[in-house]
Amino acid sequence: MRFIHTADWQLGKPFGRFDAATRTALTEARFDAIDAIARAAAEHEAGHVLVAGDVFDTEGPDERTVIQAATRMERYACRWWLLPGNHDFARNGGLWDRVRKRGVANVTVLAQPEPHEIADGIWLLPAPLLHRHTRDDPTESFDRMETPGATLRIGLAHGSIRDFGTQGEAPNLIAPDRAARSKLDYLALGDWHGLLCVDARCWYSGTPETDRFGRDEPGQCLLVDVAPGALPVVTPLRTGRYQWLQRDWTVADAIDFAALCDDLLTACEPAATLLRLSLSGIVPLTDRVAMLARTEDDLSHRLRFLDVRDGDVVTRPTEQDLAALSTEGMIGKVAAMLRTKIEEGGADAHHARRALERLFVETLKAQESAA
Template identity: 65%
Template sequence: MKFIHSADWQLGKPYGRFEPEVRAGLTEARFEAIDTLGRAAAEQGVEHVVVAGDIFDTEGPEDRTIVQAISRMSRHGCRWWLLPGNHDFARNGGLWDRVHQRASENIVVLSTPEPVEMNPGIWLLPAPLEHRHNLEDPTARFDAMETPGATLRIGLAHGSIRDFGSQGETKNKIAPDRARRSNLDYLALGDWHGALRVDGRTWYAGTPEVDRFQRDDPGQALVVELSTGAEPSVTPIRTGRFQWLLRDWMVSDQAAFDAECALLFGAIDPPTTLLRLTLAGITSLGDRIGMLGRLENDIGHQLRYLDVRADDLVGRPREEDISNLAVEGMLGAAATMLNARIERGGEDAVVAKRALERLFVEYSREEPA
């Protein structure tokens, strides 16, 4: 048996903190991931794609979100097995009834905890969530599920095998040895947004399209091959379009900053990269202004999104900077006074540093070309 394991599509995610252009691209990429999975199924000779929960970001998505999802799944030859998760939990008269009304024959909604025979002798044991937070282990029912003539038993669930803190749900806890307890050949999990091996028979697929600054890896899915009595063969495949990168640069001058930029751009595709960059170090005031200017006027336009945090990048005016201001008389006197306050430290130093930087910026703008 060979199939694709996916999870955490979270279709309809709002991305409210981004500008409309960025938001539109990220939203569309989540739908495009469905087509990527469908094409991968055809290329791998796979008949089934199992999705371990959180197909939708909420249990009340817009009709357009549902129709887009169904339309994209329907045009591929594989069969889609959809499990309600904690974001899109199953309830009477809710989301999954709306999906049922529109779904094509190749889409199976697993809204009840009843085993289904996918192929002769190959059983899928689903653990749909009926509430956002469940106190009991949703996979405990696997022990009592009857699978007559089973040659392979595949569990499908959504929840936390371990405590992921703020990055994973603290409810919906799943026994770490569930595969052994319930005699499963494979346990396909969702909730954790990165591909993760728990043990030889238990995996998180991760999200097909990354949605936070957490890891360098783009979105993935897992191609799983099962044989009776053997440990599964699991191969990650890339599905994601965008990369969300976290970078911390310690820089002392413009040259060091430019070198970091060159390394970054040598390793990424800028239009599909979102970057949160933290800058730290002590440099000249002129270099600090030059670095931030390049980020704002060049790099920020090349990337899909750029978030810069430069509070720890200290710009100290050089004697040359002060002398350039000094020729202006009153500007020079103000610069000298502000620099003295910076040297003394204390609460006034932060304000003085900002004032001196602004003074230097305004002076630089007034310089003749």
């Protein structure tokens, strides 16, 4: 059995922190990811696409979002299996009734925890979420699901195998040994937005279109091959258009900054890159101006989106600034010692100069805070 495992499409996500043009681009990219998944299924002859929850960003998306999702899936020959997640949980008279009313023959909504024989002897065991949060393991029902004549049992669920950085008891927790406990050949999970292998039979596919900074890899889906008595073969396939990069650069001058910019632009597709850039360092005033010009007049126009945080970049003090450091107290003593090291030259002179500049900057910050 060969199928595609995907999750966390979150169609209709608003991206409210971005400008209008970027919001539109990111919104459309999530719809386009459906086409990318379908093309991957066709190319690799996978007849089924399992979507492990959060197809939509909310339980009440607008009509355009529902119609776009249904009509895009309808175009392709593969069979789509949609699981309600915590963002789009199942309830009577809600979102999933609207999806069913579209009457798309190759789309099945898995709103009940009931097994489906999707091919001869191959059973799909879904664990839909009926509420946004539950304290019970949504996959416990797998143990009770009857799958007569099964040669393969494939689980589909949405939740956390472990607490991904949240405080306290996380909702929708799934037993880490669920695949073995419920005798599953593969457990397709959603909720975690990055690719993650829990064990050989249990994977998170991540989102097909990245939606947050800090993950360099673009969105993807998983091509899964399963056979009775064998471990699944799982292959990530790129589906995402955009990369969301986060970089922290410490710079000494405009030349240093320009080199980092050039390396970044060479390594990515600029028009498909969103960048959150944090800068720090002590630079000459003219270099500070040159760096600002590079970001405003070049980078911001090449990249899809640029967010520069440069509050930790300070202008290098002049000789008069350094001479003005207080001669009283510990700061004055340290400043005098560093000036002596600088005047003596030698291997430590460069480091002493940088330390004196940092001392000036920190002293200036302390004075401003006190004022």
